[in-house]
Amino acid sequence: MTPLRSAAIALALFAASGDVLAQADQEQMKKNLEKKLESEFLKKTTWTTDFDEAKAAAKKQGKNIFAYFTRSYAR
Amino acid sequence: MLESGALSDDGFPEFGKEVVLFIHITTQIEGRKDEKLFSEIGGTGFPHVVAMNPAGKVIGELHWEKRTVDGCRELMKDGKAFTELMAKAEKGDNGARIEYFPKALKLGHFKLAEAKTYYAGLKNVPAEAKKEIDGLLAGLEMKDILAPLSRPIMDRAKVKELQVAAGRKLWEMEQGSRVPGEEDDAITFYALIVIAAEEDKNLPAFERGLSVLKDRFGSKVKRFIDQKQPVLDKLKEEKEEKKDK
Numbered sequence: 001m002t003p004l005r006s007a008a009i010a011l012a013l014f015a016a017s018g019d020v021l022a023q024a025d026q027e028q029m030k031k032n033l034e035k036k037l038e039s040e041f042l043k044k045t046t047w048t049t050d051f052d053e054a055k056a057a058a059k060k061q062g063k064n065i066f067a068y069f070t071r072s073y074a075r
Numbered sequence: 076m077l078e079s080g081a082l083s084d085d086g087f088p089e090f091g092k093e094v095v096l097f098i099h100i101t102t103q104i105e106g107r108k109d110e111k112l113f114s115e116i117g118g119t120g121f122p123h124v125v126a127m128n129p130a131g132k133v134i135g136e137l138h139w140e141k142r143t144v145d146g147c148r149e150l151m152k153d154g155k156a157f158t159e160l161m162a163k164a165e166k167g168d169n170g171a172r173i174e175y176f177p178k179a180l181k182l183g184h185f186k187l188a189e190a191k192t193y194y195a196g197l198k199n200v201p202a203e204a205k206k207e208i209d210g211l212l213a214g215l216e217m218k219d220i221l222a223p224l225s226r227p228i229m230d231r232a233k234v235k236e237l238q239v240a241a242g243r244k245l246w247e248m249e250q251g252s253r254v255p256g257e258e259d260d261a262i263t264f265y266a267l268i269v270i271a272a273e274e275d276k277n278l279p280a281f282e283r284g285l286s287v288l289k290d291r292f293g294s295k296v297k298r299f300i301d302q303k304q305p306v307l308d309k310l311k312e313e314k315e316e317k318k319d320k
Contacts, residue, residue: 030102068096
């Protein structure tokens with residue numbers, strides 16, 4: 001996903017002097033995850049959230065894995 | 076948005092039956108299982124969509140312009156073709172090995188040392204393929220140089236120090252004509268050369284880095300160029316003044 005990768009590079013390189021992350025508030029992070037898991041698109045079909053389970057299912061069903069990587073925290 | 080677009084499309088559940096749908100969420104929750112999977116598979120920006128084989132190995136990456144249900148289907152088809160190519164390459168077919176190698180490099184299947192060994196074993200590599208592979212290997216070399224910058228660092232001064240150290244090494248690569256071929260990598264490469272050159276008052280490196288950024292990526296890095304051009308001009312003036320004295 002090139003444009004976003006470029007944006008990430010731009011952020012890392014061109015913002016003042018690098019990428020400084022704020023300390024994660026663990027409780028807030030858990031709430032963010034719960035909220036993300038309630039997303040509408042996840043209700044439309046069956047998604048696996050555990051990597052080992054996804055691999056086991058793929059092996060059993062003779063299918064490949066469509067893997068969507070996202071995040072629940074904001075920058 | 077992918078989530079409100081392809082992943083919410085009425086045709087997506089039908090596509091979902093053809094594959095195993097896996098969602099990975101990077102949460103920043105400490106100690107969570109597979110929290111670092113995104114970076115482990117070579118992800119650099121969200122959202123990131125890949126095809127994986129049942130062993131969890133990446134066999135394809137979704138391109139931004141193909142973020143539709145058809146694009147997702149095409150990704151899986153390409154992944155299958157890549158798997159077949161990989162099998163052929165593993166059997167030792169030199170043509171398949173040459174075709175497989177740059178694709179595998181892009182998908183992050185090789186570390187630098189392994190890649191160099193594999194490359195050395197290829198015979199009769201056509202010039203065009205060689206150019207692509209050389210660029211990808213330079214990208215891999217750069218990745219190793221940037222490794223210290225890939226983890227979160229709280230101290231801005233430390234970040235700058237690491238950027239400068241990386242930029243100096245990348246300038247050495249540039250002088251050895253080892254330049255990453257991928258656009259994003261090349262932008263990072265030259266931007267870090269400029270950052271290090273500014274710190275070191277290295278005029279040739281500064282000029283070279285900024286000139287490539289302007290000529291090849293102008294509008295994409297306009298803010299950076301606008302910020303650095305006056306610094307370069309000032310550096311040049313200072314050098315001229317020194318000469319006059």
